[in-house]
Amino acid sequence: MRSEALLVLEDGTVHRGESFGATGRTLGEAVFTTGMTGYQETLTDPSYHRQIVVATAPHIGNTGWNDEDDESTRIHVAGYVVRDPARTPSNWRSRRTLDDELERQGVVGLAGVDTRAVTRRLREHGSMRAGVFSGDGLATEREMLGAVRDSPEMAGADLAGAVTTAEPYVVAAEGTRRFSVAALDLGIKANTPRMLAQRGIETRVLPSTTTLDELLDGSPDGVFLSNGPGDPATADHAVELTRGVLERGVPLFGICFGNQILGRALGMGTFKLRYGHRGINVPVYDHTTGTVAITSQNHGFALTGTPGEHVDSPFGRVHLSHGCPNDDVVEGVTCTSVPAFSVQYHPEAAAGPHDAADLFDRFAALMGGR
Numbered sequence: 001m002r003s004e005a006l007l008v009l010e011d012g013t014v015h016r017g018e019s020f021g022a023t024g025r026t027l028g029e030a031v032f033t034t035g036m037t038g039y040q041e042t043l044t045d046p047s048y049h050r051q052i053v054v055a056t057a058p059h060i061g062n063t064g065w066n067d068e069d070d071e072s073t074r075i076h077v078a079g080y081v082v083r084d085p086a087r088t089p090s091n092w093r094s095r096r097t098l099d100d101e102l103e104r105q106g107v108v109g110l111a112g113v114d115t116r117a118v119t120r121r122l123r124e125h126g127s128m129r130a131g132v133f134s135g136d137g138l139a140t141e142r143e144m145l146g147a148v149r150d151s152p153e154m155a156g157a158d159l160a161g162a163v164t165t166a167e168p169y170v171v172a173a174e175g176t177r178r179f180s181v182a183a184l185d186l187g188i189k190a191n192t193p194r195m196l197a198q199r200g201i202e203t204r205v206l207p208s209t210t211t212l213d214e215l216l217d218g219s220p221d222g223v224f225l226s227n228g229p230g231d232p233a234t235a236d237h238a239v240e241l242t243r244g245v246l247e248r249g250v251p252l253f254g255i256c257f258g259n260q261i262l263g264r265a266l267g268m269g270t271f272k273l274r275y276g277h278r279g280i281n282v283p284v285y286d287h288t289t290g291t292v293a294i295t296s297q298n299h300g301f302a303l304t305g306t307p308g309e310h311v312d313s314p315f316g317r318v319h320l321s322h323g324c325p326n327d328d329v330v331e332g333v334t335c336t337s338v339p340a341f342s343v344q345y346h347p348e349a350a351a352g353p354h355d356a357a358d359l360f361d362r363f364a365a366l367m368g369g370r
């Protein structure tokens with residue numbers, strides 16, 4: 001029997017459901033994702049650190065949990081809120097149920113709430129702090145709401161240090177090594193080095209506190225700035241490193257948090273979106289080619305500016321080359337004087353779609369001087 005569990009939002013809204021996964025108490029920023037598949041990749045994506053993820057897709061857990069699709073060594077979400085967990089998961093790769101895995105990793109979840117109502121609330125009032133409470137974590141509503149309101153905001157949160165690798169490691173290229181890349185790990189997903197490896201690129205993954213000398217040790221052909229949790233306005237060290245890389249003319253590619261960091265290094269500002277972009281079918285318009293890609297996204301912050309415009313930077317002209325047609329948010333920047341570009345969405349596409357995979361080829365071409 002599942003026990004009672006509550007989702008308490010910062011604005012005082014309370015949703016009653018049943019415990020799912022571990023019982024107890026968890027606090028974080030409530031955000032929603034519209035992805036209908038890929039919950040394993042979402043839950044293990046370090047960018048979701050300290051977020052309580054609400055799935056708008058009603059049936060979650062249908063394909064169980066496997067030993068192959070983790071994007072990192074553990075589940076990173078602070079909590080998981082679903083409508084209707086699968087009672088009988090079925091997939092040839094499944095090893096256990098989502099419910100069991102959440103419990104095994106001590107992740108507090110909630111099932112049986114009207115996730116569409118929660119999503120409407122977050123869409124209209126913005127992402128907000130929240131808590132999931134069950135078992136020993138339950139208390140009076142007043143006490144639970146107090147705990148939510150005492151918890152830290154996502155704005156101003158510096159979280160890369162909580163998810164970065166402790167030690168450097170190398171992911172070898174598949175086949176002949178064409179290039180080597182130094183990747184700054186701010187919460188990197190496993191599929192990024194994998195997609196680089198498929199293109200003959202060796203990736204040396206380095207902790208977020210790496211110095212510029214360590215980053216450029218061995219003269220890598222390129223530098224990669226990873227995705228990651230938290231507020232990009234706090235990522236001063238990564239911004240400094242990026243300026244050093246741009247000054248030396250080393251080819252650079254950034255994804256999501258990495259896009260925000262490149263933008264900041266170029267003098268742009270960042271701001272918090274009302275409810276962010278999280279899903280696997282978000283359109284992005286490429287102002288260079290005039291094409292649209294359907295993309296995987298997970299961001300709560302964005303760069304300032306208008307897609308399509310050119311702006312001046314200490315490193316020459318910058319094209320705000322990609323934008324989201326839904327709301328005109330900048331989705332990518334391309335430098336015209338230095339070999340650097342980045343995107344706010346996820347070409348590593350875990351989970352899918354694969355429209356943007358060619359960006360890794362573009363990075364390879366940049367390193368090849370073409």
Ligand SMILES: NC(=O)CC[C@H](N)C(=O)O
Pocket residue numbers: 047226227228229230231232255256257258298299300301302
């Ligand atoms: N996936 C990411 O890299 C997210 C970047 C940043 N933490 C944001 O929410 O905007």
